[in-house]
Amino acid sequence: MIRYAKPTTIDEALTLLGEASWSILAGGTDFYPTQGAKPFRENVLDINGLATLRGIAETDSHWLIGARTTWTDLVRYPLPAAFDALKQAALEVGSVQIQNVASVAGNLCNASPAADGVPALLVLDAEVELRSVAMVRHLPLEKFILGNRRTELQPGEMVTAIRVSKNAATGTSAFEKLGARRYLVISIAMAAARLTIEDGIVSNAAVAVGSCSAVARRLASVEAALRGLPVNGALVAAIQSASMDELSPIDDVRGSAEYRLDAAREIVARAVLGAAGHASDDKAVAA
Numbered sequence: 001m002i003r004y005a006k007p008t009t010i011d012e013a014l015t016l017l018g019e020a021s022w023s024i025l026a027g028g029t030d031f032y033p034t035q036g037a038k039p040f041r042e043n044v045l046d047i048n049g050l051a052t053l054r055g056i057a058e059t060d061s062h063w064l065i066g067a068r069t070t071w072t073d074l075v076r077y078p079l080p081a082a083f084d085a086l087k088q089a090a091l092e093v094g095s096v097q098i099q100n101v102a103s104v105a106g107n108l109c110n111a112s113p114a115a116d117g118v119p120a121l122l123v124l125d126a127e128v129e130l131r132s133v134a135m136v137r138h139l140p141l142e143k144f145i146l147g148n149r150r151t152e153l154q155p156g157e158m159v160t161a162i163r164v165s166k167n168a169a170t171g172t173s174a175f176e177k178l179g180a181r182r183y184l185v186i187s188i189a190m191a192a193a194r195l196t197i198e199d200g201i202v203s204n205a206a207v208a209v210g211s212c213s214a215v216a217r218r219l220a221s222v223e224a225a226l227r228g229l230p231v232n233g234a235l236v237a238a239i240q241s242a243s244m245d246e247l248s249p250i251d252d253v254r255g256s257a258e259y260r261l262d263a264a265r266e267i268v269a270r271a272v273l274g275a276a277g278h279a280s281d282d283k284a285v286a287a
Contacts, residue, residue, distance in 0.1 A: 006046040010053070010131070010160065016045060018133045018156045026068055027102040029094065030110050053160060063169055064129075065162040067105035071117075072096075074104060081278060083164075085173035085192040085271070086120035092177050092190075093117070105159045111145045111215075118145065118216040119192035120175050123206035125168040129161040130154075138163060147214045171196035171204065174274025176267040187211040188255045189263040193271035195226070202226050202235070207272065209247060212264050217246040222268060231276045239269045 003020070007013040016022065022045035025031050047053065047068065054068035056077045063083075065074065071090040079087070093099050093107070093116050107117040108128065121141055128144040130137050133156065141162075144152050153159070173194040179185030189211050196204040205226035210216035221243040229235055249260035 002040050003043040004046065005043070006049045008049045010050060013045065013047060013050060013158065014131060014133045014156075017158060021155065024109075024158060026106045027070065029098050029102040030106065047158070061166055063164045063166065065104055065164075067103060067159045067161055069104050071099040071102055071104060075099070080169050081172045082124060082169040082194055083173070084278060085123060085175040085194065085275070086117065088175035089116045089120045089177070089190075089192065092175075092187075105162060108141070108145065108162070109151060109153065109159060111147070111149050111151050113148055113214055113216070114187045114190075114211045115216070116177065116187065116190065116210070119190055119208035119210040120173070121162065121164075122208035122216055122218055123173060123192045123194040124164045125206070127163040127165075128159055129163055130157045131160045132156040132158075136160075142215075142218070145215050168206075172275050172278035174271045174278060176271045176274065178263050178267055186254065189249075189260050189267055191264065191267040191271040193268065193275045195272065195275040197231055197276065200231050202229050202231065202276075205272075207268055209244075209264050209268060212247040212249040212260050214248070219244055219246055219268070221245065226272065235272055235276065236269045239265060239272060244268075 005016055007016060020043055023042040025044050025046045050068060053066045055066050056069060057064045071093050075087050075090050093102060104117055107115045126141045127138045128141055139152055146152060171194050175192045177190040178188045187210060191209045194206040195202055205223045207219045207222045208216055209219060222239055225238040225242040226235060229238055247261060247264060249257040251257050
């Protein structure tokens with residue numbers, strides 16, 4: 001017999017997860033469409049009663065985004081400018097109605113190559129907090145998502161939070177998405193960039209691209225090419241000539257592999273210039 005449970009404490013949820021195999025229900029915006037008209041064949045663990053998993057908190061060393069935190073919650077919360085790319089990505093997740101219920105952690109657990117939140121979290125060096133009855137562990141996001149619809153989540157575990165170190169939550173950031181239309185669309189390609197700029201020079205850069213490989217990827221060669229450059233046209237020139245070997249796009253109905261590679265280079269340039277522009281805006285405000 002299929003079971004349904006709605007625990008009210010994390011301990012209760014973890015105990016249930018340790019006893020049987022469950023499908024975890026959070027926002028449900030992907031859960032129910034995937035299920036379709038088929039009868040349920042797995043136990044359903046509804047975590048919407050876990051109030052402590054919703055919200056954003058700050059510690060001395062990290063920003064913590066609870067697993068049930070919605071995209072709307074994220075957009076409304078006052079976070080450093082390094083999170084701007086993530087907020088911009090949040091506004092691209094479906095419709096406003098979807099953003100009001102879909103969870104940030106659910107976007108990661110779905111592990112879609114086109115998950116809008118992943119590139120922006122990658123440039124923040126985000127970690128995923130995983131809990132079971134036996135232990136708590138933290139995995140870098142790039143080690144949590146293994147491939148299309150595959151994660152490192154083990155039996156008996158659930159995602160309880162996303163962590164961003166304050167050391168990584170510096171600088172300014174921007175997000176760019178390319179789709180077949182403006183709204184309610186799966187990405188053809190998307191990019192996030194975070195820059196730390198000192199005296200008009202890029203001292204650090206983080207760049208990630210999604211929808212152009214089985215898993216969103218950081219672009220190490222692009223990041224290296226940007227460091228030490230002045231904030232001017234040299235940034236675009238460096239991006240145009242840098243390697244993007246991390247990307248391996250496919251051909252599908254939304255675009256060819258060749259088109260995606262060309263698009264990725266263009267939107268990376270736009271994201272980098274957007275992040276640089278945010279830094280200029282901050283200076284203007286400060287002045």
